[in-house]
Amino acid sequence: MTFEEAIPELFGVISRYGARPDVPIEAAEFFTGLVTHFEDPATLRRHLEAEAAGWFRSLRGQPDWIQDAEWPWSNGRPMVFVGSIDAPSGTFHDEARFYVFWSPETGTRECVVQVA
Incomplete structure (x- = not known):
């Protein structure tokens, strides 16, 4: 199965976790490699349903x-x-929020900032 063929299953499951299977590039590479192990959408979906919460x-x-x-x-x-964390009013021109992430494997921390 190709990544393009798997798009409905990937987005159907992964988006429920607040993530995308195509962004960032590391996600696209991970899921492109993963889907090659599956021949049909139903089997892929069952695998995604079982594993996504752990990812x-x-x-x-x-x-x-x-x-x-x-x-x-x-x-x-x-x-x-x-x-x-919501940014205080006036920090940015519009509503803004800081999203904090951490990698327990590497100790890396990252903050994603979004402004509406």
């Missing part, structure tokens, strides 16, 4: 993105979502 972990619920999902990856794996 897209969070300490405090899923991210409530104010723009498109931007789940960062580190060392070939999705980082753990720690939480989000």
Whole structure:
């Protein structure tokens, strides 16, 4: 199965976790390699349903993105979502939120900032 053929299953499952299977490039590479092991969409979907919660972990619920999902990856794996902080009014020209991620494997931390 190709990545393009798997798009409905990938987006159908992965987007429920506040992530995208095509962004960032590390996600696209991971899922492109993964789908080659499956011949039919139903088997792929069952695998995604069983594994996605382990890939897209969070300490405090899923991210409530104010723009498109931007789940960062580190060392070939999705980082753990720690939480989000709303920027005080006036910090940016519009509503803004800081999303904090952490990789327990590498100790890397990343903050994604989105402005609506």
